Amino acid sequence: MKKIGNFIKSVNEEMKIVTWPSKKQLRKDVVVVIETTIIFAAFFAVADFAIKQALNLFL
Incomplete structure (x- = not known):
């Protein structure tokens, strides 16, 4: 659960830099x-x- 919190915190920090x-x-x-x-x-x-017209000429 702590990893998810750290991830969200990192995302918020990065969004401020954008x-x-x-x-x-x-x-x-x-x-x-x-x-x-x-x-x-x-x-x-x-x-x-x-291409369709060319194929119709040859076929």
């Missing part, structure tokens, strides 16, 4: 992640379509 991003920076980072996800999804959709 530098948290501002709301503005967090919002900016979220937008970058969403944009990147959309770009990758579009890329894989186009690649999937192209």
